Amino acid sequence: MNTKTRPQYTNLNVFTDLTSYRLPPAGFVSILHRISGLLLFILLPLLVWFFDKSLTSEISYEEFTNAFVAGIGAVPGWFIKLVCLGLIWGYLHHFCAGLRHLWMDATHSVSKEQGRSSALLVLGLSLLLTAALGAKLFGLY
Known part of the structure; x- marks a missing residue:
């Protein structure tokens, strides 16, 4: 038999x-999931x-919303929106991947193909939700 030998990695060198x-x-x-956490x-x-500024008073809420337009000090508003977009992705990915892990732990019936398809679903769903909320954040709708 002429089977191609696959390399085995025991210790990965970066x-x-x-x-x-x-x-x-x-x-x-x-x-x-670890990076987002x-x-x-x-x-x-x-x-x-952010939470404190948005709920304390009407004046602090105005300061909070103006931070996304005018920025905070030397930090421009678009950068604050970009940081919030990163936080949105981090939360949504962590949430979706956490649900995937809970589902896998609860069912104990995960095959290689189920693991692959659920991982692709988590990646797609978290990116889709991030794009939808990011569009709202950047004022596209």
Whole structure:
């Protein structure tokens, strides 16, 4: 038999192996789930500040909404919108991937194909929802 031998990776070297290693969609979703959780954790003080500004009073709400137009200090408004878009993606991806993980844990009936298709669904759904909310954020509708 002339079967092609597949390389086996036991220890990945960042400089030599990552260019040839193909990560499955479930691996991307898992890594992005961790990254989005870290993003939400690191930017939690900003989220709390946004929440506080939007609910304290009518004047603070006006300051909050003006930050998206005029910016805050030297930071322009488009950059604040971009950071919020990143937070929106982080939350939506983390939520969708978390539901996927809960579903996989609850059913215990996940095959390789189910894992691949659910990972692609999470990626597509989180990006679609992010695009919809991002369009609202940037005033497209």
